[in-house]
Amino acid sequence: xxxxxxxxxxVYLSLIAATxxxxxxxxxxxxxxxxxxxxxxxxxGALSLPDNPFNLSNYVAAFQDGRMLSxxxxxxxxxxxxxxxxxxxxxxxxYAIDRFTFRLRKLVVALFLLAALVPSVxxxxxxxxxxxxxxxxxxLWAPIALYMGTDIVSIYIFLQFVRSIPVSLDEAAxxxxxxxxxxxxxxxxxxxxPAIATVVIVKGITVYNDFYIPFLYMPSEDxxxxxxxxxxxxxxxAAHWETISAGAVLVILPTLIVFLSLQKxxxxxxxxxxxx
Amino acid sequence: MADTTEKAAFPAxxxxxPAAPAPAPAPRRxxxxxxxxxxxxxxxxxxxxxxxTYAPIVNMAAYSFTDWDGVSPELRYxxxxxxxxxxxxxxxFRVFFVSGYYLAASAVQIVAALYFATVLSFNVRFRNFFKGxxxxxxxxxxxxxGFVFLYFFQDGGTxxxxxxxxxxxxxxxxxxxxxxxxxxxxxxxxWRYLGLNFVLFLGAIQSIPGELYEAAELDGANRWHQFxxxxxxxxxxxxxxxxxxxxxGSLSAFEIPYIMTGGATGTETFVIQTLNLAFRFNKTGLxxxxxxxxxxxxxxxxxxxxxxxxxxxxxxx
Numbered sequence: 001x002x003x004x005x006x007x008x009x010x011v012y013l014s015l016i017a018a019t020x021x022x023x024x025x026x027x028x029x030x031x032x033x034x035x036x037x038x039x040x041x042x043x044x045g046a047l048s049l050p051d052n053p054f055n056l057s058n059y060v061a062a063f064q065d066g067r068m069l070s071x072x073x074x075x076x077x078x079x080x081x082x083x084x085x086x087x088x089x090x091x092x093x094x095y096a097i098d099r100f101t102f103r104l105r106k107l108v109v110a111l112f113l114l115a116a117l118v119p120s121v122x123x124x125x126x127x128x129x130x131x132x133x134x135x136x137x138x139x140l141w142a143p144i145a146l147y148m149g150t151d152i153v154s155i156y157i158f159l160q161f162v163r164s165i166p167v168s169l170d171e172a173a174x175x176x177x178x179x180x181x182x183x184x185x186x187x188x189x190x191x192x193x194p195a196i197a198t199v200v201i202v203k204g205i206t207v208y209n210d211f212y213i214p215f216l217y218m219p220s221e222d223x224x225x226x227x228x229x230x231x232x233x234x235x236x237x238a239a240h241w242e243t244i245s246a247g248a249v250l251v252i253l254p255t256l257i258v259f260l261s262l263q264k265x266x267x268x269x270x271x272x273x274x275x276x
Numbered sequence: 277m278a279d280t281t282e283k284a285a286f287p288a289x290x291x292x293x294p295a296a297p298a299p300a301p302a303p304r305r306x307x308x309x310x311x312x313x314x315x316x317x318x319x320x321x322x323x324x325x326x327x328x329t330y331a332p333i334v335n336m337a338a339y340s341f342t343d344w345d346g347v348s349p350e351l352r353y354x355x356x357x358x359x360x361x362x363x364x365x366x367x368x369f370r371v372f373f374v375s376g377y378y379l380a381a382s383a384v385q386i387v388a389a390l391y392f393a394t395v396l397s398f399n400v401r402f403r404n405f406f407k408g409x410x411x412x413x414x415x416x417x418x419x420x421x422g423f424v425f426l427y428f429f430q431d432g433g434t435x436x437x438x439x440x441x442x443x444x445x446x447x448x449x450x451x452x453x454x455x456x457x458x459x460x461x462x463x464x465x466x467w468r469y470l471g472l473n474f475v476l477f478l479g480a481i482q483s484i485p486g487e488l489y490e491a492a493e494l495d496g497a498n499r500w501h502q503f504x505x506x507x508x509x510x511x512x513x514x515x516x517x518x519x520x521x522x523x524x525g526s527l528s529a530f531e532i533p534y535i536m537t538g539g540a541t542g543t544e545t546f547v548i549q550t551l552n553l554a555f556r557f558n559k560t561g562l563x564x565x566x567x568x569x570x571x572x573x574x575x576x577x578x579x580x581x582x583x584x585x586x587x588x589x590x591x592x593x
Contacts, residue, residue, distance in 0.1 A: 007499075011395050018392065019409050021467070028434045029424045046427070046437040089321045096317035103311075108318060115329045117578050121528045121547050122571045125554045125563045126332035126339065129346070149324030180313045209417045211531055216555075227419045231535065241427055248420040255415050263408060266415070270472065271479040 026252070033058050033245035040242055058246035065236070066247055070222060071229035077140055078214075078225060079207055082147035086154050086203050087196055094158035095184050099170065116152035124216060131217060142217035143225075147207055153273045154199040160272070161195035162188060198269040201262060205255070226251050333571070339564035346560035358565035368566070371546045374458060378529045378545075381462035382522035385470050386515075392470075393477035394503060407478070414471035422535030425464045454542030461533050461543055468532065469525070473518055480514040481507055513585050520581040524574045546570055 032040075034050035036057070062068055097109055120127075127146070128137075136142040165188060173183045211227040218225070224232065230247050237243045259266060340358055342351040362368050392410055396403055413421070428434040429450035439446055451457045488506050497505070530547040533539060539548040546566070554563035 011400070015392075015395070015400070015406050019406065022409050022413060024438070025424050025428045025434055025467075028437075029427060032427065043432065045440070046430075046432065046434045047441070089324070092317040093321040096314040100314035102314045105314075108322065111322075111325060111330070115325060117575060118329060118333065118571065119524060119528050119574060120329075121530055122550075122567045122574070123329070123332040123336060125550065125560060125567050126336035127328060128554075129335065129560075130327060130331055145324070146328055149328035155321075180317075184317070205415055209415070211418050211535070216551075227417055230417070230419045230423070233423070241430070244423050245427065248423045251417045251420045255417065256412070259408070259412060259415055263404075267407075267411070267475055267479075270414075270475055 029245045029248055032241055033249045035242045037240060037242060040240075058242045059250065061243050062233075062247040062250055066233055066243070067221070067224060067229055068226070068247065068250055071224045071226045074140065074223060075208060075225045078143050078147070079204060081140075081144045082207055083200055083203050085144070085148035086151050087199055089148060090151065090154040090158045090199060091162075091189060091192055091196075092184070093155050094162045095188050098159060098162045099167070099188075112152055112155055116156070120146075121212065124212070128216065136217075138218055138220055138223065140218070140223065143207075143210075143213045146213055146217070147203075147210075151203065154203060157199055157202075157272055158192065158195050161192055165191050197265060198272060201258075201265055202269040202273045205258070205266075208255070336564045336567055339561050340568050341565075342561045343559075344561045344564075345558040346554065347558065351561075354561070358562045359569070361562060362566055362569060368549070371544055371549050374533075374543065374545050375526045375529065377458040377462040378465055378526035379523065381466040382469075382526055385466045386473055386518055386522065388466075389470055389473035389477055389518075390511075390515075393474050393481055394507060397478060397481040407475075410474050411471035413468050414475075416468070418468075418531040419535055421464065421468055422532060425460075425467075425532075426536055429460055451537060451541065457537060457541045457543050461536060464532050464536070465529065476514050476518065477511060480511040484510040516581055516585045520578055523577050527570060527573060 028046050031048075031050055032046065034053055034055045036051070036055060039051055093112070097105065097112075131137055131142050131146070134145075136145060169187050169191075170183050173187050178186065209227065211231065214223075214225045214228045215231065218228065221232070230251055233244050233247050237247075339351075341353060341355060343354045343357075344351045392406075396407055396410075400406070430436075431447070431449065435450065436446060436448075448456070450460050484506060489502055492502050492506060528547050529545045530551075533543045533545050534548050537543045539545070539552070544552075547570075550563050550566045550570070553559045553566065
């Protein structure tokens with residue numbers, strides 16, 4: 001019995017240790033974001049509390065000088081288009097693959113599956129040339145097209161779902177005179193709501209956090225998304241950790257809110273997405 | 277995967293295929309239209325797939341045999357020169373050793389994730405809180421993580437302050453030498469990706485029927501026995517999947533080292549090097565060859581995994 005108690009204590013100890021390891025770096029950055037540059041220079045140590053916990057001047061600086069507002073705007077535009085496109089494309093692909101038998105169907109399925117194995121970081125050298133030749137380089141269209149075109153995970157999630165919708169529903173609609181497009185629009189798509197929610201969340205978080213694609217394809221400053229705009233803080237604020245911290249907190253905050261409000265969906269979404 | 281799609285095709289054959297219970301063979305025009313319909317749905321997806329995934333791979337393979345600089349209209353065929361350069365030039369090959377740090381971190385990460393997933397799948401107080409805390413880092417923006425940990429490793433930053441609490445006053449520049457910088461960066465990757473592995477393990481463990489534990493308990497099995505004989509076999513498919521993800525992730529590590537050090541002090545990874553070759557030094561040909569090598573390694577690793585764990589098992593997870 002005592003051995004069990006010791007084991008239990010050790011388990012809690014390890015969980016608390018892990019919690020500290022996760023939360024401490026984040027908490028310190030939050031504390032730092034409320035400090036003034038004088039406080040930073042005085043060197044009170046990273047763990048000291050800010051003199052004025054309501055000092056928002058760093059946030060104002062990050063927002064205005066760091067162009068975070070336009071960054072959030074650009075990110076929002078990219079999010080809307082790429083998520084909308086991904087949902088449409090993913091569901092249409094899944095519908096076509098699952099509900100029709102046609103020549104080359106196997107080949108098409110294989111093409112989509114094989115693409116899932118290719119990590120997109122490896123192909124950017126050549127993708128760059130293609131994006132460039134379409135004249136999309138340094139425009140919001142480059143990331144939008146790339147996010148829409150390469151999302152195999154969402155196609156897979158939709159495929160799983162379309163399979164679970166009974167074919168008898170299609171048949172009933174067909175007897176009522178509906179063609180394939182009407183069936184997709186009126187029967188399949190509305191029934192995909194849970195899958196759509198999953199894809200919106202998973203895709204949304206991926207796009208919101210992506211650094212690589214916007215960094216590579218949108219170098220001009222007014223096209224910054226939140227990751228690239230935050231990355232640019234390195235230059236002007238190099239030694240001003242209070243401003244950099246405020247920027248980081250600004251970027252993390254929306255993720256935290258979404259996570260806390262949608263926890264369950266997020267866990268499920270990532271489990272489904274990652275195991276393919 | 278191929279197997280399951282095959283099975284799923286059955287109801288579709290009955291519904292939409294020519295085998296549909298039609299009173300008479302459909303007229304020719306209707307049959308043609310039925311054959312075209314799926315392609316109308318697939319037109320845009322396939323166009324995007326071919327343009328942004330397959331065309332680049334084909335182009336890249338072609339560039340890799342040339343000395344193209346990415347701009348000039350002329351491409352000169354150089355045979356396998358780029359490939360021999362990658363494998364013989366020591367400075368180019370060195371980046372693979374950096375992957376070793378990330379690989380080691382992945383091993384620690386898998387063990388830790390497995391431990392926490394096992395612990396948290398049993399009754400523990402504040403279970404959801406701990407679950408959330410462990411998973412949350414995975415959702416945070418990479419640049420923000422980079423900055424959080426730049427401050428963490430700063431002189432007089434978070435780490436030094438914490439150590440000072442325990443009376444340890446170091447003036448160690450954590451990102452100063454190659455070994456300690458790479459260890460630190462790999463540590464950040466561990467911090468960032470632990471949550472994903474943890475959640476995947478958790479899902480797998482929870483899909484094991486609860487009666488199994490009860491039966492084992494009746495037979496007098498302790499926690500370790502339960503883990504060894506119930507949990508371990510149940511999560512095997514996820515485990516192999518994770519090993520693969522870890523290997524390809526370690527080889528293609530990019531964001532954390534790029535944001536935090538820019539590849540300085542010996543922290544350059546394969547992807548950073550490839551990008552520098554392509555976009556800074558205009559050696560598109562050499563960069564393409566490097567990317568092809570990485571791609572082949574990752575495909576090989578994935579192939580080995582598929583051989584070790586049959587597809588349908590992965591699909592059940």
